[in-house]
Amino acid sequence: MTECIECGADVTLHDDLEVGEIVDCATCGAELEVLGTDPVELDTAPELEEDWGE
Amino acid sequence: MTECIECGADVTLHDDLEVGEIVDCATCGAELEVLGTDPVELDTAPELEEDWGE
Amino acid sequence: MTVVVKIGGARAVNPEGALADIAELDEDCVVVHGGSTAVDDTLDAMGTEPEYVETPSGVVGRFTDEETMDVFKMALPGLVNTDLVTGLQNAGVDAVGLSGVDGGLLTGKRKSAVRVVEDGKKKIRRGDHSGTIQDVNADLLDTLLASGYTPVASPPMLAEGTAVNTDADRAAAAVAGALGATLVVLTDVEGVYADPDDPSTRIESVETPAEYDALTDAAEGFMTRKVMAATEALESGAREVVVASANAERPIVTALDAGG
Amino acid sequence: MTVVVKIGGARAVNPEGALADIAELDEDCVVVHGGSTAVDDTLDAMGTEPEYVETPSGVVGRFTDEETMDVFKMALPGLVNTDLVTGLQNAGVDAVGLSGVDGGLLTGKRKSAVRVVEDGKKKIRRGDHSGTIQDVNADLLDTLLASGYTPVASPPMLAEGTAVNTDADRAAAAVAGALGATLVVLTDVEGVYADPDDPSTRIESVETPAEYDALTDAAEGFMTRKVMAATEALESGAREVVVASANAERPIVTALDAGG
Ligand SMILES: [Zn+2]
Numbered sequence A, B: 001m002t003e004c005i006e007c008g009a010d011v012t013l014h015d016d017l018e019v020g021e022i023v024d025c026a027t028c029g030a031e032l033e034v035l036g037t038d039p040v041e042l043d044t045a046p047e048l049e050e051d052w053g054e
Numbered sequence C, D: 001m002t003v004v005v006k007i008g009g010a011r012a013v014n015p016e017g018a019l020a021d022i023a024e025l026d027e028d029c030v031v032v033h034g035g036s037t038a039v040d041d042t043l044d045a046m047g048t049e050p051e052y053v054e055t056p057s058g059v060v061g062r063f064t065d066e067e068t069m070d071v072f073k074m075a076l077p078g079l080v081n082t083d084l085v086t087g088l089q090n091a092g093v094d095a096v097g098l099s100g101v102d103g104g105l106l107t108g109k110r111k112s113a114v115r116v117v118e119d120g121k122k123k124i125r126r127g128d129h130s131g132t133i134q135d136v137n138a139d140l141l142d143t144l145l146a147s148g149y150t151p152v153a154s155p156p157m158l159a160e161g162t163a164v165n166t167d168a169d170r171a172a173a174a175v176a177g178a179l180g181a182t183l184v185v186l187t188d189v190e191g192v193y194a195d196p197d198d199p200s201t202r203i204e205s206v207e208t209p210a211e212y213d214a215l216t217d218a219a220e221g222f223m224t225r226k227v228m229a230a231t232e233a234l235e236s237g238a239r240e241v242v243v244a245s246a247n248a249e250r251p252i253v254t255a256l257d258a259g260g
């Protein structure tokens, strides 16, 4: 269990968490990016404009 | 033994002749390019300007 | 009038019809090319797998890490561009190759992080070398055209001081917009069909917003990108956009006749 | 006055001193680069051995078959040129990359067969992609210079309709000759010494036939090619040739001061 950095609520994490993965906070809905897994470190996931092609 | 295409004299060839090799006619001094080895085919080797670098 | 011709960059596609056509055009011409298959072939020759990622909305695109970016430079401004310029020179066109980095031809903002979906998981991938064109150096193209040269341009573009990948169709669109030119997009497919099962419903050109709304509705699969690029070209100032088959005998003249 | 700067193309060599110097030059500048090590590195990444052959008179040179020629296009106008142009753009120089194929910048005759010595045997090797520069399209360079751009040129050259390898030092010499420019050849070695064991005997510039006779006598090993290129440059119309170290803090300004 780790705290949501937006609302402070506990965030449930699955076992095979990967760096770069985005998890949603079930309480406030914030998108959190996994910066590290051992120990788990979360930060607000950046908004990234999606483009239709490169 | 093969004939020199320049002077008609016999040209002595060594065993491990290679395509592209240049052999000299011992009689007239002509440079002969080996175009094929089985059977042996000779032609006058082209003059190629040598350059000092590429 | 200036014509911007977008051609594929695949070596397998024989561009000779297009090259001969360019030689006979009366109009000033700028060629823009891609070369994604050449990038994949070169990666393959080096024993590396190309990496494609899918965005949350389902768009599949190349992930261009630093090593892939080097291969991209080798394949596009290196192999494909040099071969095209050589082919044009042999066809009598005084072509000059340019990448988007040359003279800041194609500049804009870099996107180094992308949201992707892998195995159903949302992820952020960092280290991508891609960008979105915001400015075109039309002066460089005008300078060359005025002296009788035919610019042959391709990605990469220059973003925040780095050469990065950008879509070649969009690059052609940006160039056509900046020059107020007619854009001819040559493709291996025959075009966009209002009814894909009925060849007589091919949409040959778009000149009005209503027409390209119809085109957008009709475009499917990978053609979507070409249509989006066409939209961008028109919105940024291109006179007209024609999407046409590269396989016609005189593909560009045919496209211009159809579009004009 | 125009300055032609020949720089190495090796990625390992940090060209930043030279790039910053170019940004501060008051003179028009054309950059010419090679990139032989980048060709070898790319061949190596593809699992291919570079092939060097020796001519009857003992000159060692690359044998450029068709596959190697493709890699050459990837490495020089692709990777090395794009990186140099990017570096110059970041240094504030509005650089535009060109290969010798662009606009027929470097044209001449092809040499596809070479006499070589292998295992003591004289042989003829066919299929080489190399050539000798006979003409330089100075108009293309003048057009770009007049519009404020800095051309960054490299082999290949265009010979009989084919892109082929040519020596970068000689390319720089031909460009300097065509422009009546001062040629600054930057090298990794410190220069040519009248007495190689005495650093004080460095020959810093050559301006007269007598001086380059002395230089020719002094040059050894691979420096011979640089001296031959310097000779060609002067004979074809270059104002002056300076061979200088790339490792100085301000290599070009230092070279011009020494030469001027
Ligand atoms: Zn929360």
Ligand SMILES: [Zn+2]
Binding pocket: B004, B005, B006, B007, B008, B009, B025, B026, B027, B028, B029, B030
């Ligand atoms: Zn004989």
